[in-house]
Amino acid sequence: MTIPVKKFISQKILKKEVLESGLCTGCGACVGLCPYQVIYHDRTVQLHACDLENGKCYDYCPRTSTDLNKLRNLLFDAGDMSPEIGAMKGYYFSRATNPQLRENVQHGGTVTALMELALLEGLIDSAIISSPDREFGQSGLVVKDKVELRKNAGSKFTVSPTVAVFNQLEGTKDAGNIGVVATACQALALAKMKLKSVKEDRGKIDQLKLVIGLYCGWAFAAQKFNDLMGQNDIALESISGMDIPAGKNSLEIYTATGTKSFPLSDMQECIRNACHYCLDSTAEYADISVGAARFGDNWEEMRHWNQMIVRTQKGRDLIDLAIKRGVLEVKEAPTESLLQLKKAAVEKKKAALQNIIRKSGSAKNLLYLDCHDPVVQMFLAKQISNKKSR
Amino acid sequence: MSKLLSPAGAKVLFMGNEAIARGALEAGISVAAGYPGTPSSEVIERLAGVAQERKLYVEWSVNEKVALEVAAAASFAGLRSICVMKQNGVNVASDFLLHLTASGTRGGLVLVTCEDPGALSSVNEGESRYFARMLEIPLLEPSNFQEAKDLTKWAFELSEAIGNVVMLRSVTRMSHASGNVICGKLPVKTREAKFDYDGSVMDSQTGPMISTPVVAKHALHQKKLKDVEALFEKSPFNKYVGPAKPQLLIITSSACFLYASEALSMLNLQKRVGILNLSCTLPLPPKLLKKYLRLTNKIMIVEEVLPFLEETVKVLAAGMFAQIGGKTFYGKIDETLPSFGELNPDIVAGALTKIFKIKRKSLPVAYTKELQKAAAIVPAREMTFCAGCPHRASFWNISNAIALDGREGFVCGDIGCYAMAALFPATGYYTTPTLHSMGSGTGLASGFAKLDVFGMNKPILAVCGDSTFYHAVIPALINAQHNRADITFVVMDNAGTAMTGFQPHPGLPTSALKEVVPAVEIAAICKAIGAKVIISDPFDLAATSKILTTFMAEKGSVKVLILRQACALSPEKKGKKIFDVKVNEDLCMGDSCGCNRLCTRIFRCPALTWDRIKKKAAVDEVICAGCGVCYSICPQKAITKTEAASK
């Protein structure tokens, strides 16, 4: 008689470890791979039971265990690594040169300008960005030209299951090479695909040529955000943009009829639960990561600039090309800005670790993180020493 | 010409239900009404088939209670009428039946109940013999096909003799098996419908048809039942076969007589055991019983399902103790025989071997071996919806919508083919945890929906079929709407009473007699009570799921989704494919991550098969009904569909 081995059913474990534990970021990495997982109103839903082991859904999810060290070695040069913000080949302030392009963008339009360039130069054939969806709040969208790119510029702070769209595209011939604009969790999921992809999928994942990461403090849960807007008589369709101006501690919602301001403390409620367990504020697993410049006293000036971290050679080449083609204005960023950035990154890491330990009940169980990972260990040590000194 | 109209003296192969129908014709009935339900449906169907020749009015009524009311009206007007239903139907009819037996009847009225021991096509194996006892009406139980006809005919005379309803009970093995019957004469009918009601209130033949004065009429009713007892004492339908001095007396009725006879011949006990086969089982004739109980001290009662006859016999035997002495009884009460499920000759023989302490000749070893070998290769067949069944698509939509909604909503199931969703959870994709009587799903949903104040924050759904909607759902639906029960109510309208063989119902423009009649629209009824109504095609998965999720999310009272798609076996669809579907093996992902056999593992249309060697899905063209739904679910678009040529 054979001894029954307890099967590790990927979908089941994903449900238990991620969905039911409140760790699901809504990134969409487990969606679109198969008929079993779908996203509905930013919730990841399992429609029917799957009984496979070693499934992609579990492997790609950014909130299941990952050998981060292996991933770093795979993607980055060892010399570029920093514990706070990951790999860095360069750190700059930047903005799109074209003022027309800048009209609709979040900050400096760096992201949109880079994607436009990559498409134009044939580095990629399809760009996956995020687009407002009447029913779902935000969802991934495949675009092939600059009109669509520009139309969908600007940040929407609700969760976007962008990776699901990549899953549906990969392997389709007409998609060609693909570039993705991704928040931190989405970038991690895309990176995990490179690490874990099964043999027959490797070709498909090789189509992924570029990941532009967005800095990410947190994202809003769609339902809660929509409810709040509803309570304040703000029609979702009327929202043209949103931002958190430096030094103001509030979220500004821009609509056709004016700006509405919400204190960040009031917005806490709307933050997706999973974001409290995320250690990554700079999309560490992207080729280039872009955020608000957010430096100095002149916000009105600086809000039209980005800061960016160039992480890979591919990223470096793209920036060089952008400068050469004159689409980006790039300047060295001051060291204080980098220090500020790192400080904020450490804050997020520490807070997340604390939340993880609170959830698991033990510093030895870090849920999706490995307590032996050198970077994790570093912040874990800090945390424990902080606690002691208090 | 229908064989039902065969001339007198002809020997005809009738199925039990046809024999009953012929008996009714020989009795000269004018009206027949019923509600379809296996194993009863053929009686009304066959009568409808000869309605024109025999000048009958035959109808499929909206439910059994109304059927009995329709039949009773004929009786009140002096005509003979038959009312046919399955055992569950008697429960539905019982409210009226209770009052009807109290008011009495005029023209012969026979209530035929075809019951289903073993619940072969029912969700219970309930008995209506107890209704006969409770309502104090005569009960007849034929044990062969000739008797089925003859007893039915006689039942009308009996009904007229006592001015009350007579119940005739059949079971699946009687109704659906066939045997030779010698036909009697078909009468020339002369009766005219005439309803007098100006006579004395105590005269049910001329006065008003009411149950009052209750006590006086009850006493009269019981007196008449005594007359029946006297008739049963002499009835040729109660027979004894066996030795003059048996070591054991079997008392039995109905199909159980056949099981008992066969068991005796299996064990070669014919010379040692006698059988008293009773066809008139209530009121039990005491003198007759006394005569045969005296023959021996060991009595076994063989019946289906509960110890109804056994109880009656024991009560009589106790009363006769002084004359007949003590007896040892074998039956259900002492667990010699099971009081659940169908009986068969094997079970009866098993009981006899214990009583007689004998061994049965065991089967030859070689034979048993062959049997085991054969059993191993018989493919395990699961109960499921047919290929192309719209219910599969409907439950697929419901299941997905419930998952998307995310609040663990559930479905209150109901009676029809779609009951399978509750009986075999994988068939309903684990959506349907309750199943009771017709219409009860909607009533339950109405109740569940009011539990929100006690913390039940989930969407509540109910389903019902088109025929069930008319049968018993409407009051529950009105209840839900009026009490603001927030439910999503799905009518699976497959254009007929599919489960029992496509009898028409009030939603269709045809009657049992194939006349054109006004159709009563479900959507119009729902709208009239103020419910929100949307009609969709269950095969359109995207549209249907969307309506369902919207309904579940919407606060309100009753939201009705009518899913319209004819049954795959319906006469207009049978054999006609809309699409030819095929699996493109190059695209099929099979059991690898990315699909994991969605079509054959989860969706499970019986026409979709899994090729274990190729590890690809395939379509069995013979079984496939060509609905094209599998095309819509395949994540790879590996299932292709093209318009069928044979359309």
Ligand SMILES: Cc1cc2nc3c(=O)[nH]c(=O)nc-3n(C[C@H](O)[C@H](O)[C@H](O)COP(=O)(O)OP(=O)(O)OC[C@H]3O[C@@H](n4cnc5c(N)ncnc54)[C@H](O)[C@@H]3O)c2cc1C
């Ligand atoms: C949820 C979220 C949180 C953020 N948190 C911070 C932060 O804390 N600090 C900081 O400096 N910057 C943060 N950013 C990044 C910042 O808002 C800008 O996106 C970034 O500075 C790039 O600006 P840009 O002018 O180059 O962008 P644009 O050129 O306007 O391009 C923005 C791109 O982001 C995509 N996008 C919009 N919304 C989403 C979304 N919800 N998910 C994924 N992609 C989206 C758009 O499709 C577009 O391609 C956040 C962004 C998001 C979406």
Ligand code: SF4
């Ligand atoms: S990704 Fe693979 S393992 Fe996961 S649910 Fe889908 S088919 Fe199953």
Ligand code: SF4
């Ligand atoms: S975090 Fe992403 S991959 Fe993981 S369960 Fe949620 S949506 Fe799926």
Ligand code: SF4
């Ligand atoms: S088309 Fe597909 S779902 Fe419909 S009957 Fe044929 S195999 Fe079954």
Ligand code: SF4
């Ligand atoms: S659903 Fe499609 S891909 Fe999956 S096994 Fe069936 S035919 Fe193949």
